[in-house]
Amino acid sequence: MDVVALSLAVSPCPNDTFVFHALVHGLIPGAPEVDLTFADVDVTNTAAERGEFDLVKVSYAALPWLLDDYDLLLTGGALGRGCGPLVLSKNGEDDLTGKTVAVPGDRTTAYLLFRLWAADRQPGKIEVVPFHQIMPGVADGTYDAGLVIHEARFTYQRYGLTSIVDLGEWWEQDTGLPIPLGAILAKKGAVDPAEATEWIRNSVSMAWANPDASRDFILQNAQEMEPDVVQQHINLYVNEFTLELGKDGLAAADALLQRAAAAGLTPAVKPFI
Incomplete structure:
Protein backbone atom coordinates (compact mmCIF):
# COMPACT_ATOMS: atom_id res chain seq x y z
CA MET A 1 0.00 0.00 0.00
CA ASP A 2 1.42 3.36 -1.03
CA VAL A 3 1.41 5.93 1.75
CA VAL A 4 2.19 9.56 0.89
CA ALA A 5 2.42 10.85 4.47
CA LEU A 6 1.72 8.94 7.64
CA SER A 7 -0.18 10.59 10.48
CA LEU A 8 1.18 9.34 13.79
CA ALA A 9 0.03 10.19 17.31
CA VAL A 10 2.07 9.19 20.36
CA SER A 11 2.74 10.65 23.77
CA PRO A 12 5.69 12.98 24.42
CA CYS A 13 6.94 10.52 27.05
CA PRO A 14 10.54 9.31 26.71
CA ASN A 15 9.62 5.74 25.78
CA ASP A 16 7.61 6.91 22.76
CA THR A 17 10.10 9.53 21.60
CA PHE A 18 12.90 6.97 21.96
CA VAL A 19 10.99 4.31 20.01
CA PHE A 20 9.72 6.54 17.19
CA HIS A 21 12.68 8.92 16.77
CA ALA A 22 14.11 7.15 13.73
CA LEU A 23 10.75 6.76 12.00
CA VAL A 24 9.72 10.36 12.65
CA HIS A 25 13.04 11.70 11.39
CA GLY A 26 13.04 9.82 8.09
CA LEU A 27 15.79 7.38 9.03
CA ILE A 28 13.95 4.16 8.13
CA PRO A 29 14.53 3.06 4.51
CA GLY A 30 11.27 2.73 2.61
CA ALA A 31 9.12 4.37 5.26
CA PRO A 32 6.95 7.36 4.32
CA GLU A 33 7.15 10.88 5.67
CA VAL A 34 5.56 11.15 9.11
CA ASP A 35 3.21 13.87 10.32
CA LEU A 36 3.67 13.65 14.11
CA THR A 37 1.17 14.69 16.77
CA PHE A 38 1.98 14.53 20.47
CA ALA A 39 -0.96 13.87 22.79
CA ASP A 40 -1.60 12.21 26.13
CA VAL A 41 -3.14 8.76 25.92
CA ASP A 42 -6.56 9.87 27.17
CA VAL A 43 -6.65 12.15 24.08
CA THR A 44 -5.44 9.52 21.61
CA ASN A 45 -7.94 6.95 22.93
CA THR A 46 -10.85 9.13 21.86
CA ALA A 47 -9.14 10.54 18.75
CA ALA A 48 -8.62 7.01 17.48
CA GLU A 49 -12.32 6.31 17.96
CA ARG A 50 -12.92 9.20 15.54
CA GLY A 51 -10.39 7.71 13.11
CA GLU A 52 -8.08 10.71 13.23
CA PHE A 53 -4.68 8.99 12.79
CA ASP A 54 -3.08 6.33 10.58
CA LEU A 55 -0.87 5.07 13.41
CA VAL A 56 -1.73 5.79 17.02
CA LYS A 57 -0.62 4.84 20.51
CA VAL A 58 -3.62 3.99 22.70
CA SER A 59 -4.38 2.18 25.92
CA TYR A 60 -5.01 -1.54 25.71
CA ALA A 61 -8.18 -0.82 27.65
CA ALA A 62 -9.50 1.19 24.69
CA LEU A 63 -9.14 -1.64 22.16
CA PRO A 64 -12.72 -2.94 22.45
CA TRP A 65 -13.92 0.34 20.93
CA LEU A 66 -11.25 0.48 18.22
CA LEU A 67 -10.57 -2.93 16.70
CA ASP A 68 -13.30 -2.66 14.06
CA ASP A 69 -11.31 0.16 12.46
CA TYR A 70 -7.73 -0.54 13.52
CA ASP A 71 -5.27 -3.45 13.52
CA LEU A 72 -3.16 -4.16 16.59
CA LEU A 73 0.53 -4.08 15.69
CA LEU A 74 2.91 -6.50 17.35
CA THR A 75 5.64 -3.93 17.95
CA GLY A 76 6.17 -0.44 19.40
CA GLY A 77 3.88 -0.69 22.41
CA ALA A 78 4.39 -0.58 26.16
CA LEU A 79 4.14 -3.75 28.20
CA GLY A 80 6.33 -5.08 30.93
CA ARG A 81 6.90 -6.16 34.48
CA GLY A 82 7.45 -3.89 37.44
CA CYS A 83 5.98 -0.95 35.54
CA GLY A 84 2.37 -0.81 36.59
CA PRO A 85 0.19 2.11 37.68
CA GLY A 176 1.81 -14.27 36.07
CA LEU A 177 1.71 -12.10 32.95
CA PRO A 178 3.24 -8.74 32.03
CA ILE A 179 1.00 -5.72 32.27
CA PRO A 180 -0.35 -4.48 28.90
CA LEU A 181 -0.29 -0.68 28.99
CA GLY A 182 -0.01 0.97 25.58
CA ALA A 183 -0.75 -0.50 22.15
CA ILE A 184 0.13 0.68 18.65
CA LEU A 185 -2.73 0.55 16.15
CA ALA A 186 -2.76 0.91 12.35
CA LYS A 187 -5.88 2.28 10.68
CA LYS A 188 -7.44 -0.23 8.31
CA GLY A 189 -7.37 0.92 4.70
CA ALA A 190 -4.90 3.70 5.44
CA VAL A 191 -1.66 1.85 6.14
CA ASP A 192 -0.56 -1.73 5.61
CA PRO A 193 -0.09 -3.30 9.07
CA ALA A 194 2.80 -5.52 7.95
CA GLU A 195 4.68 -2.55 6.49
CA ALA A 196 3.99 -0.40 9.55
CA THR A 197 5.19 -3.19 11.81
CA GLU A 198 8.46 -3.38 9.89
CA TRP A 199 9.00 0.40 10.02
CA ILE A 200 8.41 0.56 13.76
CA ARG A 201 10.45 -2.55 14.54
CA ASN A 202 13.36 -1.05 12.62
CA SER A 203 12.90 2.23 14.51
CA VAL A 204 13.12 0.36 17.83
CA SER A 205 16.23 -1.52 16.72
CA MET A 206 17.87 1.69 15.52
CA ALA A 207 17.09 3.40 18.84
CA TRP A 208 18.80 0.63 20.78
CA ALA A 209 21.77 0.54 18.40
CA ASN A 210 22.43 4.29 18.72
CA PRO A 211 20.68 5.71 21.81
CA ASP A 212 22.57 9.00 21.62
CA ALA A 213 20.92 9.85 18.28
CA SER A 214 17.52 10.43 19.90
CA ARG A 215 18.72 12.13 23.09
CA ASP A 216 17.97 15.75 22.11
CA PHE A 217 14.56 14.83 20.69
CA ILE A 218 13.65 12.96 23.87
CA LEU A 219 14.76 15.72 26.23
CA GLN A 220 13.00 18.44 24.20
CA ASN A 221 9.70 16.65 24.78
CA ALA A 222 10.24 15.15 28.22
CA GLN A 223 8.12 17.73 30.07
CA GLU A 224 10.98 18.94 32.27
CA MET A 225 11.97 15.48 33.48
CA GLU A 226 15.51 15.17 34.83
CA PRO A 227 17.85 13.14 32.59
CA ASP A 228 18.14 10.32 35.13
CA VAL A 229 14.34 9.99 35.34
CA VAL A 230 14.18 10.03 31.54
CA GLN A 231 16.62 7.13 31.37
CA GLN A 232 14.78 5.17 34.07
CA HIS A 233 11.58 5.69 32.11
CA ILE A 234 13.12 4.34 28.89
CA ASN A 235 14.76 1.40 30.63
CA LEU A 236 11.46 0.39 32.21
CA TYR A 237 9.04 0.83 29.32
CA VAL A 238 11.17 -0.06 26.29
CA ASN A 239 11.88 -3.77 26.50
CA GLU A 240 11.53 -7.06 24.64
CA PHE A 241 7.76 -6.57 24.34
CA THR A 242 8.35 -3.26 22.55
CA LEU A 243 10.27 -5.03 19.81
CA GLU A 244 7.93 -8.01 19.58
CA LEU A 245 4.70 -8.47 21.51
CA GLY A 246 5.06 -12.25 21.44
CA LYS A 247 2.94 -14.95 23.01
CA ASP A 248 3.15 -13.57 26.55
CA GLY A 249 2.23 -10.07 25.39
CA LEU A 250 -0.80 -11.31 23.49
CA ALA A 251 -1.80 -13.49 26.45
CA ALA A 252 -1.59 -10.44 28.71
CA ALA A 253 -3.84 -8.43 26.39
CA ASP A 254 -6.30 -11.32 26.26
CA ALA A 255 -6.33 -11.69 30.03
CA LEU A 256 -7.00 -8.00 30.59
CA LEU A 257 -9.77 -7.65 28.02
CA GLN A 258 -11.48 -10.96 28.77
CA ARG A 259 -11.59 -10.14 32.49
CA ALA A 260 -12.88 -6.66 31.76
CA ALA A 261 -15.63 -8.00 29.51
CA ALA A 262 -16.60 -10.66 32.05
CA ALA A 263 -16.92 -7.91 34.68
CA GLY A 264 -19.12 -5.85 32.35
CA LEU A 265 -16.56 -3.05 32.11
CA THR A 266 -15.86 -3.22 28.35
CA PRO A 267 -17.41 -4.77 25.24
CA ALA A 268 -16.21 -8.28 24.42
CA VAL A 269 -13.45 -8.79 21.84
CA LYS A 270 -12.15 -11.86 20.05
CA PRO A 271 -9.09 -13.42 21.73
CA PHE A 272 -5.74 -12.56 20.17
CA ILE A 273 -4.41 -16.11 20.64
Missing part, protein backbone atom coordinates in the same frame (compact mmCIF):
# COMPACT_ATOMS: atom_id res chain seq x y z
CA LEU A 86 0.21 3.16 41.34
CA VAL A 87 -2.60 4.32 43.58
CA LEU A 88 -1.29 7.11 45.83
CA SER A 89 -2.61 8.84 48.92
CA LYS A 90 -1.26 11.57 51.16
CA ASN A 91 -1.24 9.69 54.44
CA GLY A 92 -1.12 6.06 53.34
CA GLU A 93 -4.86 5.64 53.88
CA ASP A 94 -5.86 2.57 51.86
CA ASP A 95 -9.60 2.59 52.57
CA LEU A 96 -11.07 4.25 49.48
CA THR A 97 -14.70 3.80 50.50
CA GLY A 98 -16.55 6.94 49.47
CA LYS A 99 -13.30 8.73 48.61
CA THR A 100 -12.55 10.95 45.60
CA VAL A 101 -9.96 9.42 43.28
CA ALA A 102 -8.25 11.29 40.42
CA VAL A 103 -7.52 9.16 37.34
CA PRO A 104 -5.69 10.01 34.09
CA GLY A 105 -8.45 8.90 31.70
CA ASP A 106 -11.58 6.78 31.74
CA ARG A 107 -10.37 4.40 29.01
CA THR A 108 -6.80 4.01 30.17
CA THR A 109 -5.38 0.64 31.11
CA ALA A 110 -4.52 2.15 34.48
CA TYR A 111 -8.16 2.96 35.19
CA LEU A 112 -9.36 -0.43 33.95
CA LEU A 113 -6.90 -2.16 36.27
CA PHE A 114 -8.05 0.11 39.08
CA ARG A 115 -11.68 -0.82 38.46
CA LEU A 116 -10.83 -4.54 38.52
CA TRP A 117 -8.80 -4.12 41.72
CA ALA A 118 -11.35 -1.84 43.40
CA ALA A 119 -14.42 -3.91 42.54
CA ASP A 120 -15.16 -4.58 46.21
CA ARG A 121 -13.67 -1.39 47.64
CA GLN A 122 -16.44 1.05 46.63
CA PRO A 123 -14.53 4.26 45.97
CA GLY A 124 -16.71 7.35 45.78
CA LYS A 125 -16.27 10.00 43.12
CA ILE A 126 -13.92 9.41 40.18
CA GLU A 127 -12.50 12.51 38.49
CA VAL A 128 -10.62 12.44 35.19
CA VAL A 129 -7.69 14.81 35.62
CA PRO A 130 -4.72 15.71 33.37
CA PHE A 131 -1.85 13.48 34.42
CA HIS A 132 0.42 16.30 35.59
CA GLN A 133 -2.26 17.59 37.99
CA ILE A 134 -2.88 14.33 39.85
CA MET A 135 0.02 14.24 42.32
CA PRO A 136 -0.20 17.94 43.24
CA GLY A 137 -3.95 17.52 43.68
CA VAL A 138 -3.55 14.61 46.07
CA ALA A 139 -0.79 16.46 47.94
CA ASP A 140 -2.96 19.56 48.51
CA GLY A 141 -6.06 17.56 49.49
CA THR A 142 -8.12 18.22 46.37
CA TYR A 143 -8.35 14.44 45.89
CA ASP A 144 -8.18 11.68 48.49
CA ALA A 145 -6.18 9.41 46.19
CA GLY A 146 -4.70 9.45 42.71
CA LEU A 147 -4.03 6.87 40.05
CA VAL A 148 -0.69 7.59 38.37
CA ILE A 149 1.40 6.15 35.55
CA HIS A 150 4.79 6.47 33.86
CA GLU A 151 7.47 8.54 35.58
CA ALA A 152 5.29 9.16 38.65
CA ARG A 153 6.57 5.89 40.09
CA PHE A 154 9.99 7.55 40.32
CA THR A 155 8.86 10.92 41.67
CA TYR A 156 5.75 10.56 43.86
CA GLN A 157 7.73 10.69 47.12
CA ARG A 158 8.66 14.31 46.32
CA TYR A 159 5.01 15.20 46.88
CA GLY A 160 4.90 13.49 50.28
CA LEU A 161 2.68 10.72 48.91
CA THR A 162 2.50 7.02 49.68
CA SER A 163 1.77 4.16 47.29
CA ILE A 164 -1.13 2.14 48.66
CA VAL A 165 -1.09 -0.40 45.81
CA ASP A 166 1.09 -1.14 42.81
CA LEU A 167 -1.47 -2.37 40.28
CA GLY A 168 1.24 -3.89 38.11
CA GLU A 169 2.47 -5.98 41.03
CA TRP A 170 -1.13 -6.96 41.83
CA TRP A 171 -1.72 -7.93 38.20
CA GLU A 172 1.50 -9.93 37.89
CA GLN A 173 0.90 -11.84 41.11
CA ASP A 174 -2.63 -12.66 40.01
CA THR A 175 -1.92 -13.62 36.39
Whole structure:
Protein backbone atom coordinates (compact mmCIF):
# COMPACT_ATOMS: atom_id res chain seq x y z
CA MET A 1 0.00 0.00 0.00
CA ASP A 2 1.42 3.36 -1.03
CA VAL A 3 1.41 5.93 1.75
CA VAL A 4 2.19 9.56 0.89
CA ALA A 5 2.42 10.85 4.47
CA LEU A 6 1.72 8.94 7.64
CA SER A 7 -0.18 10.59 10.48
CA LEU A 8 1.18 9.34 13.79
CA ALA A 9 0.03 10.19 17.31
CA VAL A 10 2.07 9.19 20.36
CA SER A 11 2.74 10.65 23.77
CA PRO A 12 5.69 12.98 24.42
CA CYS A 13 6.94 10.52 27.05
CA PRO A 14 10.54 9.31 26.71
CA ASN A 15 9.62 5.74 25.78
CA ASP A 16 7.61 6.91 22.76
CA THR A 17 10.10 9.53 21.60
CA PHE A 18 12.90 6.97 21.96
CA VAL A 19 10.99 4.31 20.01
CA PHE A 20 9.72 6.54 17.19
CA HIS A 21 12.68 8.92 16.77
CA ALA A 22 14.11 7.15 13.73
CA LEU A 23 10.75 6.76 12.00
CA VAL A 24 9.72 10.36 12.65
CA HIS A 25 13.04 11.70 11.39
CA GLY A 26 13.04 9.82 8.09
CA LEU A 27 15.79 7.38 9.03
CA ILE A 28 13.95 4.16 8.13
CA PRO A 29 14.53 3.06 4.51
CA GLY A 30 11.27 2.73 2.61
CA ALA A 31 9.12 4.37 5.26
CA PRO A 32 6.95 7.36 4.32
CA GLU A 33 7.15 10.88 5.67
CA VAL A 34 5.56 11.15 9.11
CA ASP A 35 3.21 13.87 10.32
CA LEU A 36 3.67 13.65 14.11
CA THR A 37 1.17 14.69 16.77
CA PHE A 38 1.98 14.53 20.47
CA ALA A 39 -0.96 13.87 22.79
CA ASP A 40 -1.60 12.21 26.13
CA VAL A 41 -3.14 8.76 25.92
CA ASP A 42 -6.56 9.87 27.17
CA VAL A 43 -6.65 12.15 24.08
CA THR A 44 -5.44 9.52 21.61
CA ASN A 45 -7.94 6.95 22.93
CA THR A 46 -10.85 9.13 21.86
CA ALA A 47 -9.14 10.54 18.75
CA ALA A 48 -8.62 7.01 17.48
CA GLU A 49 -12.32 6.31 17.96
CA ARG A 50 -12.92 9.20 15.54
CA GLY A 51 -10.39 7.71 13.11
CA GLU A 52 -8.08 10.71 13.23
CA PHE A 53 -4.68 8.99 12.79
CA ASP A 54 -3.08 6.33 10.58
CA LEU A 55 -0.87 5.07 13.41
CA VAL A 56 -1.73 5.79 17.02
CA LYS A 57 -0.62 4.84 20.51
CA VAL A 58 -3.62 3.99 22.70
CA SER A 59 -4.38 2.18 25.92
CA TYR A 60 -5.01 -1.54 25.71
CA ALA A 61 -8.18 -0.82 27.65
CA ALA A 62 -9.50 1.19 24.69
CA LEU A 63 -9.14 -1.64 22.16
CA PRO A 64 -12.72 -2.94 22.45
CA TRP A 65 -13.92 0.34 20.93
CA LEU A 66 -11.25 0.48 18.22
CA LEU A 67 -10.57 -2.93 16.70
CA ASP A 68 -13.30 -2.66 14.06
CA ASP A 69 -11.31 0.16 12.46
CA TYR A 70 -7.73 -0.54 13.52
CA ASP A 71 -5.27 -3.45 13.52
CA LEU A 72 -3.16 -4.16 16.59
CA LEU A 73 0.53 -4.08 15.69
CA LEU A 74 2.91 -6.50 17.35
CA THR A 75 5.64 -3.93 17.95
CA GLY A 76 6.17 -0.44 19.40
CA GLY A 77 3.88 -0.69 22.41
CA ALA A 78 4.39 -0.58 26.16
CA LEU A 79 4.14 -3.75 28.20
CA GLY A 80 6.33 -5.08 30.93
CA ARG A 81 6.90 -6.16 34.48
CA GLY A 82 7.45 -3.89 37.44
CA CYS A 83 5.98 -0.95 35.54
CA GLY A 84 2.37 -0.81 36.59
CA PRO A 85 0.19 2.11 37.68
CA LEU A 86 0.21 3.16 41.34
CA VAL A 87 -2.60 4.32 43.58
CA LEU A 88 -1.29 7.11 45.83
CA SER A 89 -2.61 8.84 48.92
CA LYS A 90 -1.26 11.57 51.16
CA ASN A 91 -1.24 9.69 54.44
CA GLY A 92 -1.12 6.06 53.34
CA GLU A 93 -4.86 5.64 53.88
CA ASP A 94 -5.86 2.57 51.86
CA ASP A 95 -9.60 2.59 52.57
CA LEU A 96 -11.07 4.25 49.48
CA THR A 97 -14.70 3.80 50.50
CA GLY A 98 -16.55 6.94 49.47
CA LYS A 99 -13.30 8.73 48.61
CA THR A 100 -12.55 10.95 45.60
CA VAL A 101 -9.96 9.42 43.28
CA ALA A 102 -8.25 11.29 40.42
CA VAL A 103 -7.52 9.16 37.34
CA PRO A 104 -5.69 10.01 34.09
CA GLY A 105 -8.45 8.90 31.70
CA ASP A 106 -11.58 6.78 31.74
CA ARG A 107 -10.37 4.40 29.01
CA THR A 108 -6.80 4.01 30.17
CA THR A 109 -5.38 0.64 31.11
CA ALA A 110 -4.52 2.15 34.48
CA TYR A 111 -8.16 2.96 35.19
CA LEU A 112 -9.36 -0.43 33.95
CA LEU A 113 -6.90 -2.16 36.27
CA PHE A 114 -8.05 0.11 39.08
CA ARG A 115 -11.68 -0.82 38.46
CA LEU A 116 -10.83 -4.54 38.52
CA TRP A 117 -8.80 -4.12 41.72
CA ALA A 118 -11.35 -1.84 43.40
CA ALA A 119 -14.42 -3.91 42.54
CA ASP A 120 -15.16 -4.58 46.21
CA ARG A 121 -13.67 -1.39 47.64
CA GLN A 122 -16.44 1.05 46.63
CA PRO A 123 -14.53 4.26 45.97
CA GLY A 124 -16.71 7.35 45.78
CA LYS A 125 -16.27 10.00 43.12
CA ILE A 126 -13.92 9.41 40.18
CA GLU A 127 -12.50 12.51 38.49
CA VAL A 128 -10.62 12.44 35.19
CA VAL A 129 -7.69 14.81 35.62
CA PRO A 130 -4.72 15.71 33.37
CA PHE A 131 -1.85 13.48 34.42
CA HIS A 132 0.42 16.30 35.59
CA GLN A 133 -2.26 17.59 37.99
CA ILE A 134 -2.88 14.33 39.85
CA MET A 135 0.02 14.24 42.32
CA PRO A 136 -0.20 17.94 43.24
CA GLY A 137 -3.95 17.52 43.68
CA VAL A 138 -3.55 14.61 46.07
CA ALA A 139 -0.79 16.46 47.94
CA ASP A 140 -2.96 19.56 48.51
CA GLY A 141 -6.06 17.56 49.49
CA THR A 142 -8.12 18.22 46.37
CA TYR A 143 -8.35 14.44 45.89
CA ASP A 144 -8.18 11.68 48.49
CA ALA A 145 -6.18 9.41 46.19
CA GLY A 146 -4.70 9.45 42.71
CA LEU A 147 -4.03 6.87 40.05
CA VAL A 148 -0.69 7.59 38.37
CA ILE A 149 1.40 6.15 35.55
CA HIS A 150 4.79 6.47 33.86
CA GLU A 151 7.47 8.54 35.58
CA ALA A 152 5.29 9.16 38.65
CA ARG A 153 6.57 5.89 40.09
CA PHE A 154 9.99 7.55 40.32
CA THR A 155 8.86 10.92 41.67
CA TYR A 156 5.75 10.56 43.86
CA GLN A 157 7.73 10.69 47.12
CA ARG A 158 8.66 14.31 46.32
CA TYR A 159 5.01 15.20 46.88
CA GLY A 160 4.90 13.49 50.28
CA LEU A 161 2.68 10.72 48.91
CA THR A 162 2.50 7.02 49.68
CA SER A 163 1.77 4.16 47.29
CA ILE A 164 -1.13 2.14 48.66
CA VAL A 165 -1.09 -0.40 45.81
CA ASP A 166 1.09 -1.14 42.81
CA LEU A 167 -1.47 -2.37 40.28
CA GLY A 168 1.24 -3.89 38.11
CA GLU A 169 2.47 -5.98 41.03
CA TRP A 170 -1.13 -6.96 41.83
CA TRP A 171 -1.72 -7.93 38.20
CA GLU A 172 1.50 -9.93 37.89
CA GLN A 173 0.90 -11.84 41.11
CA ASP A 174 -2.63 -12.66 40.01
CA THR A 175 -1.92 -13.62 36.39
CA GLY A 176 1.81 -14.27 36.07
CA LEU A 177 1.71 -12.10 32.95
CA PRO A 178 3.24 -8.74 32.03
CA ILE A 179 1.00 -5.72 32.27
CA PRO A 180 -0.35 -4.48 28.90
CA LEU A 181 -0.29 -0.68 28.99
CA GLY A 182 -0.01 0.97 25.58
CA ALA A 183 -0.75 -0.50 22.15
CA ILE A 184 0.13 0.68 18.65
CA LEU A 185 -2.73 0.55 16.15
CA ALA A 186 -2.76 0.91 12.35
CA LYS A 187 -5.88 2.28 10.68
CA LYS A 188 -7.44 -0.23 8.31
CA GLY A 189 -7.37 0.92 4.70
CA ALA A 190 -4.90 3.70 5.44
CA VAL A 191 -1.66 1.85 6.14
CA ASP A 192 -0.56 -1.73 5.61
CA PRO A 193 -0.09 -3.30 9.07
CA ALA A 194 2.80 -5.52 7.95
CA GLU A 195 4.68 -2.55 6.49
CA ALA A 196 3.99 -0.40 9.55
CA THR A 197 5.19 -3.19 11.81
CA GLU A 198 8.46 -3.38 9.89
CA TRP A 199 9.00 0.40 10.02
CA ILE A 200 8.41 0.56 13.76
CA ARG A 201 10.45 -2.55 14.54
CA ASN A 202 13.36 -1.05 12.62
CA SER A 203 12.90 2.23 14.51
CA VAL A 204 13.12 0.36 17.83
CA SER A 205 16.23 -1.52 16.72
CA MET A 206 17.87 1.69 15.52
CA ALA A 207 17.09 3.40 18.84
CA TRP A 208 18.80 0.63 20.78
CA ALA A 209 21.77 0.54 18.40
CA ASN A 210 22.43 4.29 18.72
CA PRO A 211 20.68 5.71 21.81
CA ASP A 212 22.57 9.00 21.62
CA ALA A 213 20.92 9.85 18.28
CA SER A 214 17.52 10.43 19.90
CA ARG A 215 18.72 12.13 23.09
CA ASP A 216 17.97 15.75 22.11
CA PHE A 217 14.56 14.83 20.69
CA ILE A 218 13.65 12.96 23.87
CA LEU A 219 14.76 15.72 26.23
CA GLN A 220 13.00 18.44 24.20
CA ASN A 221 9.70 16.65 24.78
CA ALA A 222 10.24 15.15 28.22
CA GLN A 223 8.12 17.73 30.07
CA GLU A 224 10.98 18.94 32.27
CA MET A 225 11.97 15.48 33.48
CA GLU A 226 15.51 15.17 34.83
CA PRO A 227 17.85 13.14 32.59
CA ASP A 228 18.14 10.32 35.13
CA VAL A 229 14.34 9.99 35.34
CA VAL A 230 14.18 10.03 31.54
CA GLN A 231 16.62 7.13 31.37
CA GLN A 232 14.78 5.17 34.07
CA HIS A 233 11.58 5.69 32.11
CA ILE A 234 13.12 4.34 28.89
CA ASN A 235 14.76 1.40 30.63
CA LEU A 236 11.46 0.39 32.21
CA TYR A 237 9.04 0.83 29.32
CA VAL A 238 11.17 -0.06 26.29
CA ASN A 239 11.88 -3.77 26.50
CA GLU A 240 11.53 -7.06 24.64
CA PHE A 241 7.76 -6.57 24.34
CA THR A 242 8.35 -3.26 22.55
CA LEU A 243 10.27 -5.03 19.81
CA GLU A 244 7.93 -8.01 19.58
CA LEU A 245 4.70 -8.47 21.51
CA GLY A 246 5.06 -12.25 21.44
CA LYS A 247 2.94 -14.95 23.01
CA ASP A 248 3.15 -13.57 26.55
CA GLY A 249 2.23 -10.07 25.39
CA LEU A 250 -0.80 -11.31 23.49
CA ALA A 251 -1.80 -13.49 26.45
CA ALA A 252 -1.59 -10.44 28.71
CA ALA A 253 -3.84 -8.43 26.39
CA ASP A 254 -6.30 -11.32 26.26
CA ALA A 255 -6.33 -11.69 30.03
CA LEU A 256 -7.00 -8.00 30.59
CA LEU A 257 -9.77 -7.65 28.02
CA GLN A 258 -11.48 -10.96 28.77
CA ARG A 259 -11.59 -10.14 32.49
CA ALA A 260 -12.88 -6.66 31.76
CA ALA A 261 -15.63 -8.00 29.51
CA ALA A 262 -16.60 -10.66 32.05
CA ALA A 263 -16.92 -7.91 34.68
CA GLY A 264 -19.12 -5.85 32.35
CA LEU A 265 -16.56 -3.05 32.11
CA THR A 266 -15.86 -3.22 28.35
CA PRO A 267 -17.41 -4.77 25.24
CA ALA A 268 -16.21 -8.28 24.42
CA VAL A 269 -13.45 -8.79 21.84
CA LYS A 270 -12.15 -11.86 20.05
CA PRO A 271 -9.09 -13.42 21.73
CA PHE A 272 -5.74 -12.56 20.17
CA ILE A 273 -4.41 -16.11 20.64
